[in-house]
Amino acid sequence: MTNGRRAIGLDIGGTKVAGAIVSEDGTVHAELRRNTPDTSDAGTMNGLLRDMVSELRAHEAGTGVCAIGVGAAGTVEWPDGRIRWAPNSSYQDWDLRADLEAATGLPTVVDNDGNVAGLAEARLGDTRNDDMVLLTVGTGVGAGIMLGGRIYRGPHGLGAEVGHMTINPDGPRCGCGNHGCLESMASGTALARMGHNAAAHDPDGMIAGLAREADGEVTGRHVTTAAMAGDRTAQSLFERLGRALGIGIAGINAIFEFEVVLIGGGLVDVGELLLGPARRAAREFHYGPPGVRPVPPVLPATYKGDAGKIGAGLLALEEA
Amino acid sequence: MTNGRRAIGLDIGGTKVAGAIVSEDGTVHAELRRNTPDTSDAGTMNGLLRDMVSELRAHEAGTGVCAIGVGAAGTVEWPDGRIRWAPNSSYQDWDLRADLEAATGLPTVVDNDGNVAGLAEARLGDTRNDDMVLLTVGTGVGAGIMLGGRIYRGPHGLGAEVGHMTINPDGPRCGCGNHGCLESMASGTALARMGHNAAAHDPDGMIAGLAREADGEVTGRHVTTAAMAGDRTAQSLFERLGRALGIGIAGINAIFEFEVVLIGGGLVDVGELLLGPARRAAREFHYGPPGVRPVPPVLPATYKGDAGKIGAGLLALEEA
Structure with missing residues (x-):
């Protein structure tokens, strides 16, 4: 660990949303999980993510987090962080990056869920x-x-x-x-x-x-x-x-x-x-x-279901 | 054309070897073509390429060329310029880059023939x-x-x-x-x-x-x-x-x-x-x-059979 920087990683899947506070060596300092609402439109999802970020930040009194990273199923415009389309979710044309930055005041990056999971494995997996x-x-x-x-x-x-x-x-x-x-x-x-x-x-x-x-x-x-x-x-x-x-x-x-x-x-x-x-x-x-x-x-792979949230946190630390 | 730099581009295929002097805008200043010998082992091919380079340089009395680029069919180690294997040619484990540099005294790069043709299209084709x-x-x-x-x-x-x-x-x-x-x-x-x-x-x-x-x-x-x-x-x-x-x-x-x-x-x-x-x-x-x-x-594609030698010349101008 080169320094103590930490970010929130969020992994948005079709059935659940996982969140964690992650440091550069992949350590998870706090985590939580919510079911993806049946109506996963942008407005509902924005509310859910805002609440998850608040709850995670409450864990970190004094140390704070510097950024948010999101991995989401679907076609995500990079670097704009706009979700264009997701074959198995009802959100589309969702300006997730802008919405989350506005709601939290934290610099945010949004990427495809496979991409952030790959980043976690490449940086921190057993076969990095x-x-x-x-x-x-x-x-x-x-x-x-x-x-x-x-x-x-x-x-x-x-x-x-x-x-x-x-x-x-x-x-x-x-x-x-x-x-x-x-x-x-x-x-x-x-x-x-x-x-x-x-x-x-x-x-x-x-x-x-x-x-x-x-x-x-x-x-x-x-x-x-x-x-x-x-x-x-x-x-x-x-x-x-x-x-x-x-x-x-x-x-x-x-x-x-x-x-x-x-x-x-x-x-x-x-x-x-x-x-x-x-x-x-x-x-x-x-x-x-x-x-x-x-x-x-x-x-x-080294990380099982945790690859998404850890990779999303790493992406925030590298690129937000 | 940003300046007058020129390189020799060589395209080694299964039936012929094409050579040209190429400038940065893709202009061909001199060209020649030889049949690939039936025995296309490394020694025979080295002699052929050395002769082609000499003949091309004779065209350029006074202006000179600064480098050589080669596109060759087969698996080419980059940046070493060693041809590992070519399914349709008898050369293999051929240190083409080192051999050609030793024979000509010119800095040389060697790449796969598809790669250099793609470079020509990307840089200079109608749809660059x-x-x-x-x-x-x-x-x-x-x-x-x-x-x-x-x-x-x-x-x-x-x-x-x-x-x-x-x-x-x-x-x-x-x-x-x-x-x-x-x-x-x-x-x-x-x-x-x-x-x-x-x-x-x-x-x-x-x-x-x-x-x-x-x-x-x-x-x-x-x-x-x-x-x-x-x-x-x-x-x-x-x-x-x-x-x-x-x-x-x-x-x-x-x-x-x-x-x-x-x-x-x-x-x-x-x-x-x-x-x-x-x-x-x-x-x-x-x-x-x-x-x-x-x-x-x-x-x-814009360039027909010329893409290989032009792209090989461009690669030499960019990377040799």
Whole structure:
């Protein structure tokens, strides 16, 4: 820790908003969490964020925080901090940076949630590196790309949407409307879809049984539970999911020269069930002789659900 | 032209080596071309390049050139200028930068041929732009990526191999050994393969006829000739080729935020037969609402076969 500067990091997701006071070495000094309101329009969200900032600052009597950083799901204009569009939230055209600066008086930066999570891993993760990608495999597939120690965003913040590169034009329909995006084949949503189909084909199987016990539709969680309990069908779905992820990884490894590929998000908790097939496919589809173009290691991310708020705080300390 | 500095640009391809004296505004003051020797090992190539540099310098009595830039097919270590590997040439582990500096006494830079061609387009093309990609569609699919006005190479020059991102894991085998690379579906090699199959299915068709007249195998040239003469079968092959190219473009547009996508290489001479379906697929598979994430225009490159030597000269003037 070079000095005692601290910032508030906020991570706005589709189901919850996490906040923390973060110092430059990633230490979390206070934290809190709120559910994302069902009506997540800009006015409601502004009120929620203002309250969270007030509550966090109350923890810090005397020491204070110097800035706010926000990571938000969706397309965020950089450096303006305006949220243009979010496929899974009702806010859009939201001048979040301006609104939060006006409400708090603190300099604020706003970035995509994948970008700030990638920053946390690049700066403070176990494999800290200036040239790397973090893929977050959850409901969707998010990403943070670091090139030469800087977040790659494109000139206006519209880049790094790795989850929506096409890995098979004949693949399933994605939530974004396209077909065969990486996200459509390697996300929790893809896992739920595959699990649903597997249960329909085998109503006596473990996946179908778990869904019946829960009295509902098959979810990714049922497939995960079955796979970790040794169910071969569920494990084969992770094999497909991991292979699709690895094909996407090979594609980005052709374009970039990364020294490490990190996998975060909820699904990485299954470990080798996902990472094993992902590594094999990333190697199978890798471009060039490994002695000439090395295959970067595919590793689990260091920070789990905390990457967003910590990275948002770091971004504020670096750029606000 | 800010001053009169000039450099020698050399473009090393699989069939020919082009050389020129280039000034900062892209003016070519002298040029020459040699066939690439059948035995393109490092020793033979060093002799050829040394002779070409001598001959070019003889044109410039009194004014002189200050540096040499080289664009070469293959994997080139940056900034060392060592060619690690080239899928279609016999040179490898060739210390080209050191060899050429020793032979000529001029500061030298060596880069991938797609990178220097992209530099020429970014600096001097009709759509000069700091954030763009040039895809060269010829025997293979090469690329030059410009981010914020700089060539993106990765930390050691191993990046930007866009032609080898996977766009369909069930696609045809690529020259690199993988399946379904962009290059395997959107290159002259892909066109020849599709033409060969079309001729086998329709021996009385125009493609088969052109190959018979030439007394040989179907080549991409036969398909191009037939398509430009109005043959529907040949045109449908360009439709497939262009669609594959557009799917690849959509993938890189998800990852990057480019303001223009340029298509160069020999196949772009067919114009809309290739560009039309490429634009349609790039739009069909584009991520995000066009009002939020604009679809960059897909345009033919400004420089045809000259992009390599001009870009190599520019690179020498900027970085040698």
